[in-house]
Amino acid sequence: MIHFDNVTKAYPTQNRPALQHVNVAIDKGEFIFLVGPSGSGKSTFLRLILKEERPSQGHVHVAGKDLSRLSNWKVPHLRRRIGCVFQDFRLLPNKNVFENVAFALEVIGKPRRFIGKVVPEVIDLVGLEGKAHRMPDELSGGEQQRVAIARAFVNRPMILLADEPTGNIDPATSIGIMKVLDRINRTGTTVVMATHDAAIVDAFRKRVVELEDGRIIRDQSRGVYGQAY
Numbered sequence: 001m002i003h004f005d006n007v008t009k010a011y012p013t014q015n016r017p018a019l020q021h022v023n024v025a026i027d028k029g030e031f032i033f034l035v036g037p038s039g040s041g042k043s044t045f046l047r048l049i050l051k052e053e054r055p056s057q058g059h060v061h062v063a064g065k066d067l068s069r070l071s072n073w074k075v076p077h078l079r080r081r082i083g084c085v086f087q088d089f090r091l092l093p094n095k096n097v098f099e100n101v102a103f104a105l106e107v108i109g110k111p112r113r114f115i116g117k118v119v120p121e122v123i124d125l126v127g128l129e130g131k132a133h134r135m136p137d138e139l140s141g142g143e144q145q146r147v148a149i150a151r152a153f154v155n156r157p158m159i160l161l162a163d164e165p166t167g168n169i170d171p172a173t174s175i176g177i178m179k180v181l182d183r184i185n186r187t188g189t190t191v192v193m194a195t196h197d198a199a200i201v202d203a204f205r206k207r208v209v210e211l212e213d214g215r216i217i218r219d220q221s222r223g224v225y226g227q228a229y
């Protein structure tokens, strides 16, 4: 589903590349924790998958397509098939839960009847049944993140990218958020989650890919956050 083939990314203003000779293959349906200190290249890795950045060397393949050969006019189509969740939720403050999730479908021209059917299903899937009419500022941080996940997933993306999704959420609530991501993963969606949350990584024992100074230094199935070498 995602294949990095000897990818190096050097930003013009930096003397050290953000990613160096990264090789990794992520299969359809996998769940990956991407770990590593701040500045190790995690966000760059996610942005390359979205073609928000281009590799300086090497190739990124998504769903069998080499992104360097994907024409610019097809990039919106690629991004539509990849859901994104962020640390800071990024909800529309003047729309309620239903409208925030529905908006993701309205902008791609889905009919009102379809929206009326699938949005409540996804609101239930993320555990917000009964809260469709709440405004974001009436929700806890964990509930706001559930809305953001519902919005990212309502279009049934092939891939979900999550950048520190539990970074602003207390530990007990984070387990609930992680269960929602796990449930989405079990529908067949490939999930890549960049995280500093050691407790979550250690509790859920997924594949762990660790970056340090832009290089992969560990790729472990059913891994833990910090490895004693």
Ligand code: ADP
Pocket (backbone or CB within 6 Å): 011, 012, 013, 014, 017, 018, 036, 037, 038, 039, 040, 041, 042, 043, 044, 045
């Ligand atoms: P992480 O997400 O692990 O914190 P990043 O991918 O954000 O790592 O950053 C990796 C390195 O690339 C850092 O040295 C960072 O300063 C640099 N970097 C990231 N984005 C840019 C950018 N747009 N322009 C220049 N340098 C960048």
Ligand code: ADP
Pocket (backbone or CB within 6 Å): 175, 179, 182, 183, 203, 204
């Ligand atoms: P669902 O309601 O989606 O079925 P579950 O509570 O059954 O959610 O958990 C989903 C998955 O997450 C299961 O594979 C379970 O093993 C794992 N899981 C649930 N809670 C925890 C936890 N606290 N720590 C680690 N793994 C957990």
